[in-house]
Amino acid sequence: MKPQNMSSRKVILLFPEAADIIKNRHYVDDAMFSTDTPEHAIRLAREVSQVHSAGGFEIRNWVSNSQQVLSALKEGSMTEKNMDLTTGPMATEKVLGMCWCTKSDEFIYKIGWNRFNPDLLNGCRRITKRQMLQILMTIFDPLGLISHFLMYLKVLLQEVWRAGIQWDEQISDPLHEKNFLSWINSDHRRYSTFVAFRVSEILDATEAADWHWVPSKQNVADDGTKWETQPDLSSKSRWFRGPDFLYRSEAEWPKSSSKSMRTDNELRSSLMIHHLSPDSVINVADFSSWKRLNNVVAYVHRFIENCRRRRTKQSIESGPLSREELYASEGFLFRLAQREGYNEEVVLLTANCKNTSDNVLPKSSRLYKLLPRLDERGVMRMRSRIAACQYATEDAKSPVILPNDEESGTDRERH
Structure with missing residues (x-):
């Protein structure tokens, strides 16, 4: 290992550019690089050949778009060399699947149309979703040089997929025309702003029945x-x-063969939340202190629980309120106040209760900067900077978020 490492270091010192080509620009058994001048290309090619020769590897062929480079490397024939995937007198070898015409210095993209049914190519037979994907995947474009052309086929394939067409089902109708007929024959307000506005303009001047496929x-x-x-x-x-x-x-x-006049293309994304906000059963203004309010709510909860126990013939609770009962009553009051003041935030946090690390609230929320979360009782708390302090209490680390009087619509003594 030591002599080999020394040899590698020596190559890097003597031929740094050649070493970079060998290390970073070799793809299987091909090396590809470009330079600004023919002289630079000739020097690099000779250095790469020299380094390979020292290791027992012989470079066989050089291909360039410069006749000066080919002459200097004694490549023999001065005619055009075409790196093509197909067979023929001009074909030499495959380089990363690309077809490079050295004479014009152009990349050429070819599709093996002989793989497809002639009736499909001459328009006598309609294409299927499977054949559309097959044609798209036969075009090898690793550099994305013709992505602006392939984009149209990808968009069309996407629409075919959305239309629910099966793999071997022939695409009978133009999808854009089917979408248009669906848009003007349905409630255009269900679709995106652009589609809804254009369809509204069309229907102001015409009737849906005036349009045909x-x-x-x-x-x-x-x-x-x-x-x-x-x-x-x-x-x-x-x-x-x-x-x-x-x-x-x-x-x-x-006549259109379409069985349905509905489409999900350009459908407007919407979220409907139906929330009923009944009047609060507890008027906090009737209580002189938080302790009295909490005790009354705890006794009410005990009464409800005892009623359930009587039905199942279980023992009932009596005597002074326990710590657990007061703790549960406190959580109930916190949740009640938070639902009155921050109902939308509570709904979002409840729906994303498993996501404890990210802020799920929109930036327009009043509580966005507080990074709220729900604790084990379903009470909304803020995340403070002292959360990692082992000596701080839970209330100090994550204070409970309570709305003010204007947000809750009630008079409440702060806790």
């Missing part, structure tokens, strides 16, 4: 955007005359 092959709008050859824009073309079915009776117009 048009198959893709008869959609004249596609002639201006989706074509492989020059479109026919003569005065007699359908671009100016419209589709042929418009000249027939409305009964012969195309």
